[in-house]
Amino acid sequence: MAAAPQLNDVMKTLADPTRRAVFERIAREEEITAGALVAGTRVSQPAVSQHLRALREAGLVSERREGRHVHYRVRRQGLKPLVGWLEFYAEFWTERLDKLEQLLSEMDRK
Amino acid sequence: MTASRSIVIERRLPHAPDKVWRALTEDALIAQWLMANDFRPEVGHRFTFRAKPMGDWDGTVQCEVLACEPNRLLRYSWTGGAASNKKYGSVLDSTVTWTLMPVDGGTHLKMEHAGFRSPDNDFAYDAMSPGWGRIVKGLERLVAAQAAPA
Numbered sequence: 001m002a003a004a005p006q007l008n009d010v011m012k013t014l015a016d017p018t019r020r021a022v023f024e025r026i027a028r029e030e031e032i033t034a035g036a037l038v039a040g041t042r043v044s045q046p047a048v049s050q051h052l053r054a055l056r057e058a059g060l061v062s063e064r065r066e067g068r069h070v071h072y073r074v075r076r077q078g079l080k081p082l083v084g085w086l087e088f089y090a091e092f093w094t095e096r097l098d099k100l101e102q103l104l105s106e107m108d109r110k
Numbered sequence: 111m112t113a114s115r116s117i118v119i120e121r122r123l124p125h126a127p128d129k130v131w132r133a134l135t136e137d138a139l140i141a142q143w144l145m146a147n148d149f150r151p152e153v154g155h156r157f158t159f160r161a162k163p164m165g166d167w168d169g170t171v172q173c174e175v176l177a178c179e180p181n182r183l184l185r186y187s188w189t190g191g192a193a194s195n196k197k198y199g200s201v202l203d204s205t206v207t208w209t210l211m212p213v214d215g216g217t218h219l220k221m222e223h224a225g226f227r228s229p230d231n232d233f234a235y236d237a238m239s240p241g242w243g244r245i246v247k248g249l250e251r252l253v254a255a256q257a258a259p260a
Binding site: 085089093094102103 | 115117119120123125129130132133139142143144189202219221223226
């Protein structure tokens with residue numbers, strides 16, 4: 001498994017306006033197939049595939065196969081490097097407090 | 111004008127305050143749910159938390175115990191980040207306060223992480239309130255800001 005994409009990777013991936021448009025479209029649609037993405041734009045199918053691959057490698061979209069179709073959706077956590085401390089720590093503390101609760105229960109058994 | 115925001119999380123725990131206090135103040139226990147640390151429950155004690163580095167931030171949080179009232183209240187400063195990044199990873203100068211209140215059958219625990227300041231973290235505020243959709247809408251502006259040479 002590759003290292004989690006960092007801010008620079010995410011920025012580089014989204015710097016391309018066409019790719020960013022593809023990403024925003026996926027975000028609006030919740031989930032969309034590659035075919036539907038191509039049908040809705042003037043971008044060629046190979047170009048859309050290439051953008052989808054880049055978005056996937058940057059951790060920004062995930063794919064789900066269903067028969068011959070591949071469905072894409074935005075990975076919210078892929079945007080994490082962009083959103084700053086407040087968002088980062090909101091998630092961080094929620095996770096850590098879950099762990100604290102777990103630890104407290106384990107202390108009972110010791 | 112500098113605005114400051116907080117994150118507040120409250121939990122009702124089926125454990126007595128003195129036990130919750132131990133989990134919050136014994137270094138070996140803290141390490142199990144929060145991060146590796148050299149904490150001591152003494153006002154004025156300086157210590158660090160060590161997390162995974164992210165971007166320009168080396169993952170170190172510098173702290174100092176500001177208040178320590180056993181089974182009741184614990185507060186420490188929480189600073190970290192890197193000045194080289196104006197958005198994510200900008201320097202954070204904040205405080206974390208733990209408040210414990212005995213309740214029937216356990217403890218009401220409140221965590222407040224205060225001191226998220228505008229404008230350094232503007233984008234984070236935008237993203238928080240009307241939902242994450244704003245993140246997507248702000249991408250263009252953000253990409254433009256970040257693409258400027260350092």
